[in-house]
Amino acid sequence: xxxxSDRRAHRRRLRPISCEVELDGKVHSGVIRDLSPQGVFVTMxxxxxxxxxxxxxxxxxxxxxxxxxATTARSADGSHALISKRGLGLVIDEAPEPxxxxxxxxxxxxxxxxxxxE
Numbered sequence: 001x002x003x004x005s006d007r008r009a010h011r012r013r014l015r016p017i018s019c020e021v022e023l024d025g026k027v028h029s030g031v032i033r034d035l036s037p038q039g040v041f042v043t044m045x046x047x048x049x050x051x052x053x054x055x056x057x058x059x060x061x062x063x064x065x066x067x068x069x070a071t072t073a074r075s076a077d078g079s080h081a082l083i084s085k086r087g088l089g090l091v092i093d094e095a096p097e098p099x100x101x102x103x104x105x106x107x108x109x110x111x112x113x114x115x116x117x118e
Contacts, residue, residue, distance in 0.1 A: 020056070030046075
């Protein structure tokens, strides 16, 4: 039986993806650890209050850059038994269509995010 923390509106796929999070004019590096059409979890060494707007930048292998408008849903400090990573849970407010199409394709095919070598 799934734990309450496993009940999601959309399936997540674990994908280590490098990204940048811009908050209050400062850019912070992070790694996306899971993603869905509606949200991502970014491991990083920076916290933000829920409801804080951020700009998320993801560079796809091959060079295409996606900029997504997002809002923090939660901040994790890594101390909770079910959340071992420190970072931010983000709700995607606006994203380019290629991002949504790619996430749908990845989930439908149950494949991994391509690496730079692919």
